[in-house]
Amino acid sequence: MILSSIYLKNFRNYKDIQLNFSDQLNYIIGGNGQGKTSILEAIYYLCTTKSSIAKLDNESVRFRENEFEITGNFRELTESATRLFYSLKENKKYCFLNGKQISRSADIIGKFPVVLLAPADHAITQGPPVERRKFIDSIISQASETFLNFLLDYNKTLRQRSSLLYRIKEERRKELFDELDAWTSKLIYAGTEIIKHRIKFIAEFNIYIKDSYERIMGNVELPEIKYSYLDESVDDKIEALFKKQIDAKREDELRRAANLCGPHRDDFVFLINDMNLKSFGSQGQHKTFQTALRFAQFFYLKEKTGKIPVFLLDDVFGELDKDRSQKISECLKNVGQVFITLTDFTNVSFLKREQKDSLIYINNGEAVYA
DSSP: OEEEEEEEEEETTEEEEEEEOOSSEEEEEOOTTSSHHHHHHHHHHHHHSSOSSOSSGGGGBOTTOSEEEEEEEEESSSEEEEEEEEETTTTEEEEEETTEEESOGGGTTTTSOEEEEOGGGHHHHHSOHHHHHHHHHHHHHHHOHHHHHHHHHHHHHHHHHHHHHHHHHHHOOHHHHHHHHHHHHHHHHHHHHHHHHHHHHHHHHHHHHHHHHHHHHTTSOOEEEEEGGGGTOOHHHHHHHHHHHHHHTHHHHHHHTSOOSSGGGOOEEEEETTEEHHHHOOHHHHHHHHHHHHHHHHHHHHHHHSSOOEEEEESOGGGSOHHHHHHHHHHHTTTOSEEEEESOGGGOTTSOOOTTOEEEEEETTEEEEO
16 A cells, blocks of 8 residues: 655645655655654544544644645555545544545544554553553554444443443432443443454464564564463453453442443553563663564554555654664565654665655755655
8 A cells, every 4th residue: 555645734834735755765854843743643644533643633733723634645456535624613523535524433444554653652661551552452443343343332331331330429329220230231242352352463463573573683582462361261251251350340330430340451561581571671672672563563454454554653763773773774675665754864874765765855844855
């Protein structure tokens, strides 16, 4: 899959600009605050309908403007035009695929697989469990529409059940307890499916992470990801275990008016040579693991979706030593289309530019091709 061009209007510091891209490596070069990362953010928006940076869409609107627009042209066997429009006045986002409005983000996710390696990835290996869940679930969601629908349903059920628990805490009416049982059954069903998908994914993904880690580090270290349910459950026991956990937490949930167990509270453990990376890993090991995770994500999505993902690297080489950087740059030649942001191309001499590669210099929202 190739992103041949992108058009930005009133997006971040871009007033009105169209950028054309190479099928191979695209180096986006410029100083801090000039708009390099915003291009990657816009590409991520097109692929997922969400920002890779901002929590709220209104943060991406150009100063003193009332809306933004992103349009992209993807090329595979056929061409696909995608457009995302956000209105500040309505606080609403509109998505279009080949001129037809898409009502659900789920209908876009997975159509244009994307992988983003960025400095914020440190949260995956060093941050709280929610970051690891978000990372794992985002990969499975791009590869499996079934999982994505279960995840959306589960999160909706969590919100409904949380609201109901609060009402029960305040009112204690019998009919509310009957309603709670219904929502609990729905939560267990969707949650069980999420756990099963995660277990299957981890078993497969560990092969990809080991291969990607070896590309960067050789056979010096052995990486692995573990999921809590892998050590205590098999498919036919997951639902019963989940129900047992909820029953055991019932009084605590009623007292605290909160959902206290389920896949929304699970964690994943990253290991290097059987040692917990979060507890014992060096900064270099963390960065290498984060990079290997993204390469593993790329090759996993490529195989599972049958599409070549768009690969985005945001200011990655500034945080890696020369040896690791060289290994990664060698891997990139086997990836396909890649977008790489850099502050200065001359300081990364290990990156060998080929004739088909593109250099785009960004200065305050303006682009110059070299």
